[in-house]
Amino acid sequence: MAISNEVQKKIILLGDAAVGKTSLIRKFVVDKYDDKYITTIGTKVTAKALQVEMNERVFYLKLQIWDILGQKGYSKLYNSCFRGANGVFLVADITRKHTLDSIEAYWIPKVQNIIGNLPFVILANKCDLINDAKFTAKDLREFASRYKAPFYLTSAKNGENVKRAFYILAKRMLARKTAKLPTALKPTMIESEKSDMVELIDRIIDDFNKGYEGIEDAMPVLRRQFKLAQLDLNNPTKEALRSAVNRLAEVEIGFLESVTAQANLRKRLKWIKET
């Protein structure tokens, strides 16, 4: 069998908060499941090599897996993170039906508006909690068939279908098999989900990223500083955000002119005050 050259592909995982995106990546990449809550701030990029056989050939695939912020509304962040993606996992939580609805109402239109039609695979995660399921495999099949997309019931906890799902997405990316999307989709977002704080944090993240070469490098820094400032993105407070912004200024002093770093700090504190 012929070994093809190395191919690099970028995958993004999207879906509402707490559906299990970070856990799925961990399970796939390091074969570990952690019961402790892991809040993802920004994105974390993980690399994983994968050998895929297709059409009598072996492809050596280098996957770049982007774990993107799981809350809705981080528009600027999505614009930078979605760029260059070759495939998408759309993840729902089997114990919460609205997470499936939101794939259709929010995540698919977002992807389509920012990067267009891509290969994607739909996952209903936490299938180990089948007794608490709020939708069935049949519902999922119907849902996925509307987009001619493959789907899996997965469990990041016991590993069910996790590897299989990554292989299928890899194959579809190699074959460039896109989903079937209606044109001009508009993401819908209910009013209560729109938040000034989300917009503010999105603006601060974007502003910080501009000082960095690439978002890939900026994100781990943001994540660490947000964590140290105890900024909980599911429930952000101005106090924690202020502390995070101060920490970011300290980081920026290391690579920006100190007047610029100070001006950034003043500007961001002003944004917080005005929100």
Ligand code: G3D
């Ligand atoms: P996210 O990255 O999509 O926001 P996480 O989601 O990976 O952080 O997971 C959110 C919560 O769901 C975590 O639990 C995690 O342990 C749990 N979880 C993820 N995948 C599975 C799964 O397949 N089965 C079960 N039973 N739980 C899962 P906590 O309790 O820390 O909030």
Ligand code: MG
């Ligand atoms: Mg996460």
